[in-house]
Structures are given as C-alpha cells and as structure tokens.
Amino acid sequence: MKTHNHKNNNPKTKVGMKTCFVCKTISPRNQMLRFVGGAGEIVQFDAKEVLPGRGMWLHADESCLERAIEKRLFQRVAKGVVTIPGDLMDVVKKAIQNHPEKQKLFFQRSNS
Template identity: 45%
Template sequence: MAPEDLIRFVAGPDGSVVPDLKGNLPGRGCWVTADRSHIDKAVAKNLFARALRAPVSVPKDLGATVDNLLARSALGALGLARKAGAVALGSAKVETAVRSGRAAAVLHAIEASPDGIRKIAAARRATVHLGGPDIPAYKLFSEADLSLALGGTNVIHAALLERDAGMAALKRMVALDRYRGGSPDDRLTVAAHAAEDTE
C-alpha cells in the first residue's frame, strides 16, 4: 500500500489520539487506511490502544476530525493554486481548459446543476475520445466553500490546471475523495463513455 493510502496517528502528550497528516509528529505512531470507514471501525473496536501499545483516549468524532483536516488542507491548496494562476473558474473556462487538455481535474460544487455537469462531462469524454488525457471530476465542496477558497462568488465549476500548484491541490482533492469513500477518480467512467461513443 502506498504512503498516500494511509494516515498516521500518534498519541499526544495527554494520551489522546491525534491525526498526523504530514507524518512528522514525534512519538510512536500507527497507520490506518485513509478511508473514513476504517478509522470509524478502529475507533469503535479500540484498535488504537493496541496499535500504539499504550492506554489512549480516542475521540468518538475522530473520523469527522480527520475529514475536516483533509478538507481544510484541500481548500487551502486550492486557494494557493488560484493565486498561482493554476485554476480556471466558470463553466466556459473550465470547458476550454478540458478541451485543450490543460485541466488536471474538474471541481463541481455540490449544488451544481446536472445540466452544467453534463456539459463539462461531454467535454471530458470528447477529450478522451480524441486521445487527450483522462480528466477526473470531483464533487467535494459546497459553492460557499469553493467561493471562499477561490476568492470568487457563486463558484460552481472550476478546473485545476496542470501546473505545480494545481497538481499539489489535486493531490489533496484525491486524498479527501478517497477518505470519503469515493473512487480514486472517475476516469474509468469517462473512458468507458468515450469507448461507447466510438461504437
């Protein structure tokens, strides 16, 4: 299993279990699959005490705490990507970035309309059909969260561009999506639709 598929936890000075997302906190640590269901199961079965070989107190909402930390990290990276010019905002600009192959990923607000998502999905399928990259799409944040992170208003669709800051933000989006139980990406779905279009 790759390191990005795991989350490290350590026992804090007060004996409470603390997530170590950066993997640099001191002390004995244990690793859990980066999926909320696994963390919730570890909390319910008190597996952290056994893994850390110490009596520890585990917050019942540890899964929600990790989700919140991953979401804040992803939104922070998204804001940095915007400042670096590695984000396209708005349906038309996102579609252009997708069709040109410059987009590394597409982000839709939770409130995005099915019609808006369908138009961008058609551009993603067309890009794959023409031999371009498979571009994943994620629906992880509300319009308010995206607008705040990206410094805009009513941000419904955005694209992360293939630049360093955009790729760093994408890495965090993938981690959050995986943690929430999503597929690593939906590129297989896009590729399948593209294959259907050629038949």
C-alpha cells in the first residue's frame, strides 16, 4: 500500500532560513537583508524583498554589511564584477527605518 507525502503541510517551511554570504551563518529570513544584482549589474538593496533576480542575503547586521562592501563579497555571490553603490550603507540604514525589528538587530549586533 502506497501513501503520498504532502510536503506543504509543514508550518516550519513558512519561515525560510537563509545563509548569510558574509559570515555563512544560517538565520531566519526575517533577520536578513536581501540584495539583488547579477554580474555586470549594480547591487541594489531590496528592502521589500520583491525585486526580480537572484537574491543575495546577509544579516541585518552592520558588520556583515560592512564586510560585504569592503571586501566586495557581493562579487563572489554574483560570480562576476558588480557595482557597489558608494552610498549602499546609507541606503540600507535609511530603508530599515521602516523595519524596526531589523533596525534594532542592525545596530545591536554590530558591537559583537
């Protein structure tokens, strides 16, 4: 007798886990920031997580973002040369003002 598994019933799958491409730690999606931008493109912060393209996820954490910018780690994920806007840090800091929880994380974690 065969039974079919229904994969959609697991509530845990609703909260996606994402790997930060800077520190390689896995965290719930709601603690992460999404960026998009493939090879040859400009890296964009996707505050609403709606932009098309392959997402690049890193922690809502000032130190992770700083490392990503300074070491141009976006290029590793994009597998090519990308343009990192000079004001990316400011753009993120401004945009997450609309996301109090992420904003809290962003400035809290940076002390560690």
